[in-house]
Amino acid sequence: MTRPLREVPGPPGGGPAHPVETRGLTKRYGELTAVDAIDLTVRAGEVYGFLGPNGAGKTSTLRMLLGLVRPTAGTVRLFGRPPDAPGRPPVGALIEGPAFYPYLSGEQNLRVLARYAGSPPDRIRTVLELVDLTGRAGDRYATYSLGMKQRLGVAAALLPDPRLLILDEPTNGLDPAGMADMRTLIRRLGAAGRTVLLSSHLLGEVQQICDRVGVVARGRLVAESTVAELRGAASLRVLADPLDAAAERARALLGPDRVRVVDGGLDLAVDPDRAAWINAELVGAGVAVRELRPRERDLEQVFFELTGGGDSAVPNGRVEADDVVPTVG
Numbered sequence: 001m002t003r004p005l006r007e008v009p010g011p012p013g014g015g016p017a018h019p020v021e022t023r024g025l026t027k028r029y030g031e032l033t034a035v036d037a038i039d040l041t042v043r044a045g046e047v048y049g050f051l052g053p054n055g056a057g058k059t060s061t062l063r064m065l066l067g068l069v070r071p072t073a074g075t076v077r078l079f080g081r082p083p084d085a086p087g088r089p090p091v092g093a094l095i096e097g098p099a100f101y102p103y104l105s106g107e108q109n110l111r112v113l114a115r116y117a118g119s120p121p122d123r124i125r126t127v128l129e130l131v132d133l134t135g136r137a138g139d140r141y142a143t144y145s146l147g148m149k150q151r152l153g154v155a156a157a158l159l160p161d162p163r164l165l166i167l168d169e170p171t172n173g174l175d176p177a178g179m180a181d182m183r184t185l186i187r188r189l190g191a192a193g194r195t196v197l198l199s200s201h202l203l204g205e206v207q208q209i210c211d212r213v214g215v216v217a218r219g220r221l222v223a224e225s226t227v228a229e230l231r232g233a234a235s236l237r238v239l240a241d242p243l244d245a246a247a248e249r250a251r252a253l254l255g256p257d258r259v260r261v262v263d264g265g266l267d268l269a270v271d272p273d274r275a276a277w278i279n280a281e282l283v284g285a286g287v288a289v290r291e292l293r294p295r296e297r298d299l300e301q302v303f304f305e306l307t308g309g310g311d312s313a314v315p316n317g318r319v320e321a322d323d324v325v326p327t328v329g
């Protein structure tokens with residue numbers, strides 16, 4: 001069944017349209033629903049992380065945003081217009097490793113692309129500086145490290161001076177130093193007022209770079225929020241004596257569902273801003289409070305819960321899907 005197309009409304013208050021808005025965006029490949037009715041909103045000036053395990057539908061979504069793949073259903077708007085609309089603000093993308101000539105230098109490669117795209121020649125110096133490749137611009141592409149190749153790809157995406165930059169797994173395959181360079185670069189590009197949308201399957205990476213995150217699992221957007229919201233801080237850890245009396249008083253105050261006895265202390269499902277009140281109440285009940293601190297949820301656990309537990313998260317934050325469940329819409 002095909003969803004009816006819905007118009008994407010502008011932001012509340014009628015301001016300028018968001019850089020990216022999709023509504024009901026869907027892509028099916030035969031029986032497989034790779035992207036399942038995704039409503040994505042990327043706001044101006046933010047670095048947005050599109051996070052999900054391999055095969056979750058990230059690349060398919062980004063390709064639809066860029067008009068490289070036709071959606072099965074739903075709408076895409078970039079700055080309020082369809083992806084192929086003439087006259088919309090420029091968008092830069094690094095979605096599959098760009099094809100560079102190995103025997104040309106980085107600068108020569110950019111020159112070829114700039115000529116093809118109609119970018120002014122003086123833009124080449126600027127983008128080389130932006131990605132920190134000025135010193136190696138004259139060296140042949142074939143001699144570049146993977147990280148430098150990837151940064152040259154970003155430089156190419158920056159040629160049209162885009163207001164929106166879309167990067168598909170920009171740190172994929174890079175060594176730790178290359179990843180760190182890429183993170184620094186993305187943060188710098190984001191800080192310059194550009195909107196950046198990047199996809200990743202690395203939790204730790206998105207956490208370090210992004211203002212907001214959309215979590216995608218099996219083609220569905222299962223959460224969209226800031227990293228802090230996603231993780232939540234709605235829990236207080238309390239160490240107190242005697243523990244039984246503390247638990248009893250806490251249950252009376254908060255209700256039994258909000259109190260768990262874990263590892264010789266209490267986990268209270270309560271806003272950490274209420275710590276002083278909890279402390280006063282426990283002390284008033286004759287309990288000695290040794291420690292009282294906010295406890296953040298472990299982001300990996302959150303991710304595991306959101307993605308339905310069918311995906312495995314390993315300690316470095318790498319998340320792999322063991323399968324993609326085909327759904328028929």
Ligand SMILES: Nc1ncnc2c1ncn2[C@@H]1O[C@H](COP(=O)(O)OP(=O)(O)OP(=O)(O)O)[C@@H](O)[C@H]1O
Nearest residue numbers: 029032034052053054055056057058059060061324
């Ligand atoms: N052209 C295609 N034809 C058939 N199936 C496809 C096609 N492109 C993608 N798929 C399938 O759609 C699902 C989503 O793929 P997609 O590449 O969008 O996911 P992803 O989240 O970007 O993962 P990865 O990081 O592994 O590329 C996968 O099961 C993939 O095999």
